[in-house]
Amino acid sequence: MGFFVLGRGQLRRVIIIFSIVFVFLLFTSQHAIYAMHITEGILPPRWVFTWFAVSMPFVGIGIYHIKRKKKIVPSYLPLVGMLGAAVFVFSCFPIPVIALNGMTTSHPCGTGMSAVLLGPFVSVVVAAIALLIQALFLAHGGLTTLGGNIFSMGILGSFSGYFAFKIAQRCRLSLFWCGFLAGMISDLFTYLGTSIELGLLVINKGGSFFKATAEIFAVFMMTSQGILCIVEGVVVGLALLFIYKRKPSILLHLGVIKNDTKPIRA
């Protein structure tokens, strides 16, 4: 039985055209490559529920943290909202992809920055809201894939970035390098999470999960995101250093640094 209404030759042509369009979109878009969020309709029902079930407890704990802090410090909600908005805007920066000689731009995740400033659980809530806004008003990501995207960007991104920052601080690295590691590792883990989620789609259908995950991750890294991880790390490091020089009270207030942190020039 034929696989399509179209003939075999016609279908081959359709696929070739689709590949050209895809490569065109991937490499020559003048706006941005938004590749880190899984789009609407990609995940089958069981994975939709699985990722929601995994993500919701983290969001719940984040809400609990905000509520508890709001009772003690009433200004906490405007602070989280405003920093969340700033991180959202930061995640919209069109960073030129150096590997493609600036032909296209990509954008940072921002979760490393928000995890360092707000803590990992609150950062998960901020990421969940940012993803909801993006899914509804930018058609970027999706509603049924929200759980999966919260897992990769919110949970993996925030926790990896936060722990990278804390471990770097424990190792007495300078503030720039702590920020650099937080930004870079949160970005890497976000893409790893997305690759795992997409790789899992081939399970039970005769495909190799590890091979698919490795290939997707390799595609992300080789096209634009590998360099972007490093660039995001540098930007987060420089941003923290800038805040430290201009308004160290902000970092002290948020508990990012203690008085003994030694920054160095970039």
Added chain:
Amino acid sequence: MGFLHHTFSDIYTRQDNWLTKTDVRIKLLYIVLLLTINLWSQNIFVSLLFLPVSFLLLLLIKIPIMAMLRSMLLPVSFAILILFIKGLHEGEKEWLSFSFVGYKVILKEEGLRSGLHTCSKVLGGISIVIIFSFTTSISQLCAGLKWFRLPNTIIELLSFIYRYVFILLDEASTMWTAQKSRLGHASWKKVIKSFGTLAGMLIIRAFERAERTNEAMQVRGYEGGGILTINLPPWRKQEYASVLGLALILPILIYIGSMQIW
């Protein structure tokens, strides 16, 4: 930086038409149930049905076709990526093979079939979501979510973030232009350094603004409780009729969606 203002689809929600006037609770009910059907459908027909219906409805309320296509561009490119991944990894039966930079690429029939099924779901899902986003404002969304008992903290943060994104976006845009005009983007090194300064300044501005906003809120009597006071009116005849319409459409869509035709 200014491109986001045009990309946000809620600029059309201020138009006066029957879809923007439709109660947000009805729209939320429709979107959740239709997305569920789209997710569960066994064939491509239900999902592909959503696409022309959505386009038609949006054209009727005079949404520019380019705005719709722009919204669909990224999800479609992602769907094509999935088509290839599935074609490469799923199934046994070889459909097409070729050599690409020394790597033998084999596309399999079962994988491509499954990939096309996914593509149809992407198109269907995005069609449903864009109807909602082109016709619903953030305040309506917050009121609707509140009615559906979503945690207040989430709704308050959502309204906060959304409100201040545009203000901070304008500030970032001004700083971006200033950096560019002072040769801050002359080389890669300078671009990255300028980004770092911009991001840092953005956080400082956000922190200062948060303090001012909190003071303003306290002056108005805020003591840490809920900040949203919007309450939706009780349902009228139109809302009941819409729910009845949904109840009539759903079984038909579920029946078509469960058919193993393709």
